[in-house]
Amino acid sequence: MTALVRELRFALSERAVQLIVLIAFAASTAAVIAGIEAVNDQQALIDRLVLATDEERAVAVESASDPGDMAYYAFHLTFAPPSALAFSALGTRDTLPWKHRLRMLALEGQLYESDVGNPELSLSGRLDFAFVVAVLLPLLLIFLLHDGEAGERRAARHDLLRVTATEGRNLFTVRAIARSLLLLAAILIPFLVGAVIQGVGLPGIGVVLGAAALSLVFWLAVCLLTVRRVDAGPTCAISLLGIWLVLAVLLPAGGKLAARNVVEVPQGGELLLTQREAVNDAWDLPKPATMDPFIERHPRWAPYSTVSRPFEWKWYFAFQQVGDQAVEKISTELREGIKQRDRLMGMLSFLSPPLLTERLMTGAAQTDVAAFQRYEDCVRAFHGGLRSYYYPLLFEERPFDDSAKRELPKFSPCAQDSGR
């Protein structure tokens, strides 16, 4: 312990250490600020949109004279609010949708409307705190540690240090630990401040600290083993940079590419197009062409399925649902594909500690693929609720009065999505 305190003080006297620790602190602070800003922007946008959509819906509901009108004109905002920890790992909140403006129309098309640009393509290389911990921390640690022993040898101090220090050659291990701790502190302090500001609970903080410690311990071990094996500082640095490049850059990026090639996933745009065609075609088809497949799936409405007029809302919404049925396969493939790719990345993460760190952190922050799919499920459930609400009004032609209007479901985020 005294040795560690001594080496902490000594490390802080070195200009190179001061500089690296400062860089780490600055990068971490920037990442935390950027993360909090991004999350606050998202929350503010949600608040604004909820308000606007609520007002707009109130007007639509008020002026609706029949349930079909209301179903067509009343929009709902669905959203997954950012968790308290989301600022630390933006994850899928940066690349995948977390809010939708929905109505009773075919759901799948509305879900993937915002997906047409295929945001999956963008690498998650954004400077958030998870990136600092997973990618930057090892890099800075390499700068801190690669020359620890070799530098002393070059300065002809190695022998004197070895024979003077009571811990002998372990001195260099103690030094490496001291420097690592300084780096870890520089990176964690801004996070802890951010966590307090965002009101993160202790378990959340614990997971992030654990992930950071895991990353640190792994890279400390790699550095120590390499430094023991390679005598010259520059050679050591190049070896370590090579390991970093493979584990922190090539494996995750290559894995992403490989997962994309191995697991075929239909594009959101493809789904959108298929659904649009199905829905548009329905206008020109004889009514039974829509009502039959609808009734097949929803026999409950069979007694009310006769459409006698050229346009009836129940027929209109039935073909919206048939439109969803038409893309069911694509939608399942898409969801399963994304899940499968994510599972592959999960397996790969056991080969790449930076990837594992990032996944742990996005998992804790509920910004991983699983959280994204939970939100989608939540939206599907809400949309299902809308149908359950409207269908009796549309098909059974139940009385459409103010009390019926008041029953209109209102979206609220699903339990796991309401982190704050």
Next chain:
Amino acid sequence: MSQQQVLEAQSLTVQRGGRPVLHDVSFAVGEGEVFALLGGNGAGKSTTLLTFLGLIEPHQGRAMAFGQDVQGNEDAIRRKAAYLPETASLYAHLNAWENVSYFLELARSPRPRDELSQAFDEVGLPADARDRRLESYSKGMRQKVAIALALLRSVPLLLLDEPTSGLDPVAIDEFNALITALAERGSTVMMVTHDVYGACQVARRVGLLRRGELVGTFEAPPEGMIDADELHRAFARSHAS
């Protein structure tokens, strides 16, 4: 000899980089004795010191210190020995106080500031230099800090590699006086040097090393010093052959 042997080389043979560097070297240094190993560049002087510190393993023979084989007892021996390396290489970004304090902490034998101050006085390090970083020091000033450090360790054995290199004549005289005083108080000193006259000033016994072999030992008469001229001739002869 009734004196206890502090250092003993027993048929020491050492290889470095696959080449023989010391060959069948034997000598002993008693408690309170000042022994100098004299030899030309590359003779194996530094190697001998490093072997006694357990930093180099002998190929054959044994290096003994305090009656123990150095091999296997490195830690115990290093705790009782202060080492002055060939190139005094303390930390350039620290001042004299900080350097010495840090190394003393490494050895877990911190000393109060007034003892540090006293040691700096003894080696003649100017008071106004002590608060400056070592990067602004001359070679001799750095050497003085390193010597002060070795003294402050307060251990029974000093292993000094060319301790007077870089020192001016006055500083050398002061250093010699210091070593003599230390030996009188019971410290054992082994220094390696190529300075014939310096060796004669302090050492009661001088070993002459030539290309890894101990080719002669010179002892001071009871009430005098080793004859420097004679030693010089022997040194020159050993080099010529």
